[in-house]
């Protein structure tokens with residue numbers, strides 16, 4: 419009797435649960451990948467290959483299509499391939515796609531309530547407040563802070579190459595970035611380049627670390643949003659939340675008490691709070707083409723949407739994957755995509771390419787808020803390195819980069835190794 423019950427149980431589960439879900443794309447008449455639980459679990463959870471490479475596999479599989487239906491575990495997702503459709507989603511029809519589709523539990527995980535994750539009115543209000551953070555005047559001021567950090571960066575690198583000629587450049591660049599955040603965001607003189615204020619660096623590292631628990635939570639967050647809400651899951655650890663919340667609180671308090679102004683992010687937050695109280699380099703570009711730090715972005719349908727040129731209606735809540743990495747490597751837009759060729763960004767060559775085929779910072783109203791700042795930081799750091807050091811490939815360098823399939827963003831598995839020799843010139 420028991421085996422019979424099991425067989426009936428499996429059949430009922432298949433008929434009432436699996437079958438309606440698995441025919442989702444078929445019913446919509448959208449070209450699609452079929453739903454295979456085991457394959458989906460291994461691709462989404464174990465991330466083999468890396469998310470960037472997997473998105474490219476899917477992109478290539480549907481060559482010639484404008485869009486395709488894919489799966490994130492049980493959740494159907496639209497893969498947008500056509501730059502015109504991507505333009506419509508990111509810009510023209512933003513009103514239908516204003517959310518990234520990330521659920522958060524604000525109470526349990528206050529750090530989750532950030533601009534990247536917010537949607538609807540909350541996103542709109544915060545984005546308009548923060549747009550001013552990168553005005554020309556503020557960027558000018560931050561440039562001076564960046565220059566101070568870049569001098570420290572140069573001197574730390576000079577110290578390292580006294581004893582080693584092969585350097586893993588990712589870790590030291592991450593420390594440079596951490597110091598810049600300390601200066602420009604929190605207004606504190608941290609020095610992780612020389613191993614001081616190391617807690618700042620370990621917390622920074624933890625924010626980007628992807629443990630098994632985080633991987634599981636992210637799958638639940640994207641594929642089973644209701645369950646994520648129900649279990650009140652939080653992605654940021656107690657330690658990270660405590661450290662950052664206390665840092666902001668302490669800095670606020672110190673500035674208020676001493677009446678200190680530094681024109682940085684904390685001052686912007688202070689300004690916002692006061693108002694509320696009263697009234698209620700071409701090479702760099704090619705690098706971002708080949709290795710976009712964020713290899714894909716998502717949007718979620720917020721009002722039911724008809725795919726332009728078709729009668730396919732996408733329901734509210736359906737997510738769409740915009741495969742930045744795969745588009746950047748499509749030979750149709752970038753012939754011989756593995757080749758590093760900064761000339762692809764000459765004005766004439768650029769004109770030949772359709773719009774929305776270069777998206778390292780996303781696009782439309784949710785375009786990366788810190789893009790100008792990030793570009794400035796990279797340029798200032800790189801200039802210091804190029805001015806003072808000669809860099810070359812070494813036996814530990816890997817080409818092409820082997821991707822880290824556990825990293826949150828696009829990253830190399832074995833680090834980025836180069837041989838570094840100081841040139842004679844020494845800046846002050």
Ligand code: HEM
Pocket residue numbers: 533534535545710711712715716777778779780781782783784785786787788789791792793
């Ligand atoms: C090379 C460095 C960086 C890259 C490649 C990058 C890339 C991106 C991308 C692809 C997005 C998604 C855009 C979209 O959905 O259309 C994004 C969003 C965002 N980025 Fe960046 N980013 C970088 C650095 C920064 C920095 C330094 C900051 C802050 C100082 C920053 C703040 C943000 C914010 C707040 C958002 C969310 C914007 C919104 O949803 O309204 N980013 N970034």
